[in-house]
Amino acid sequence: MNPSSSSSSSSSSSCVGFAEFYETWFSELQRVVQELRGSRRVEAMEKVMRHHHKYYAEKSLAAEKDPLAVFLSPWATALERSLHWISGWRPTTAFHLVYTESSLLFESHIIDILQGHRTGDLGDLSPAQLRRFSDLQCLTVKEENALTEELSEWQDSVSEIMGPGAAFSEKIGRLVRIIKRADNLRLRTLRSVVGLLSPQQAIEFLIASAELLLGIRGWGLNHDRPYRK
Template identity: 60%
Template sequence: MNGFTSFNDTWFQQLHRLVQQLSSCPKHPTTTEHQHHLLHVINKVMSHYAEYYSVKSLAAEHDALSVFVAPWATTLERSLHWIGGWRPTTAFHLVYSEASIHFEAHIIDILRGFRTGDLGDLSPAQFRRVSELQCETVKEENAISEELSEWQDGVSELMGSSSDLDVKTGLLTSVLKKADDLRLRTVRKVVDLLTPQQAVEFLIAASELHFGVRGWGITQDRHRNNFF
């Protein structure tokens, strides 16, 4: 698992650099060239996420139990985890939160009929699609949670033969992969329903939330270790 921990650290550093590229994108793209640039950077970020879950899937096949407890994460991050990672529906809460922040920041312009083009300027069709996706994702989350519950209910079987243990571990691997697949698909679907400008804002906000939680978690872990 040291191999994936090292990969995770490198991946996280690369995400920082990609977010810097997102932040340097034009705030209000006005040309086709600007739009293409935004799409190019968005695709780089999405490929970065896809790589993460591809490598994590291989790690789960090798050691599902370690991937489930995520030793590379801070204590705070693990307390927020749902099946080895962030809960997919967090993406929708982030969209609503960012939409509210942007709307309030530009409310005068919006009331005057000016289109800001940012997350505060989501159309009724976009809000409807976000709501539909949220409902779909909640159903999938619940189904995967039920699979994990069934796996946990069979904990007594872990005391059987090694072949029984292999079967049970294989089932956990399947649950982990389904959870990660839902995480990646959720981000992709949210990005797809947004304009390039909105997608950039969403990806920056998602990354900053990730950075913030991890940074706070590292500080808390260091304080805890020094205390004990």
């Protein structure tokens, strides 16, 4: 077997392996979130966080083996890929989710809040929390923009990749680093958002986040089903 054939076989194997992990991860996400929804306990919340950490650890290994496959994410649905930013969700989506959930809960409890009753949920974010969220969002946007620019520069270097004597492995290595930095930002943002919330609010956020991921995947699978027969 020639080297290129061996490399292709290895990439295909790693791609299949992560695709299987991806399916299992979503099934397990549904289970741990059901546990969190039922118990509303910090221990269950920590289990959800560990589940997210496991995803990025496995994805990092897959990116080292085949960054192009990870970037394209063939295991994801068409809908999921249409929402991707560097092979995953955009970190600032977490802030939009917090604000959306907060607005919905605030409206549903507005009478209680106006009467001075504290609900303690996401609709009851304090002014200090909102300021910290705003500061964190600004920092996250800056990191997103820097990574977007770095990816654009990488894509602009395609002529160098295909040129004579091109250092292909070096260019692919740069893509691996971009993917890992994007995933690191996603995980750090998730942890930071949870850290700014009370336990009750963090639990509500993690449930809403999981429902969003599972809902998008479910819609995507229904859309893709006719094309996968």
